[in-house]
Amino acid sequence: KALIGFAGGKMITLGKIEMKLESPYASIFLTSLQKNADLQKTKSALLSVISRVSNSAFKYFVVDNTIVDNGHEPICMEPVIVTVTSDRAISVVNILTQDGRRTGKTLPLDNKTLHINTGVDKTMYYEIVYK
Helix, strand or coil: CEEEECCCCCEEEECCEEEEECCCCEEEEEEECCCCCCCCCCCEEEEEEECCEEEECCEEECCCCEEEECCEEEEEECCCEEEEECCCCEEEEEEECCCCCEEEEECCEECCEEEEEHHHHCCCEEEEEEC
16 A cells, blocks of 8 residues: 655545655655565554655755756655544554664554654654554
C-alpha cells in the first residue's frame, strides 16, 4: 500500500488501512516483511515515510533549476506527520535506523492507530509488528 503526493489534511483509505497526512506532501509505503504474505497475513510490515530531501547547503539557480552546489552531509529531510490506522491489532511499532535496524525505541500506540512524526523520531523507517 502506498500514499504518494500532496494529500495534506485528507483521510486516505487504502484497502483496510487509513492514513491522515498532516504534512502537505509525503511518500508513504507499507510493505509486508514476509516474502509470501500480504498485509493481512504478515507478522510484520515496514512503514517507510519520507518527504522532500536535500543535502545540507544544496544550492540551485532558480531561473533554470541548474544545480550550483550539491551540498554535503548531513541530508536535510522535511518532517512528515501522519496518523495510520490499521484494521489489525498491533503489538509494537519499532523505530528503525536508516539501515533498517531496531533502535530500541518504540512508538506509543492508541489501539490500532499510530502517530508518526519523522522530525521527532529522526527516521523514515518503522517496523509494525502485529499481534
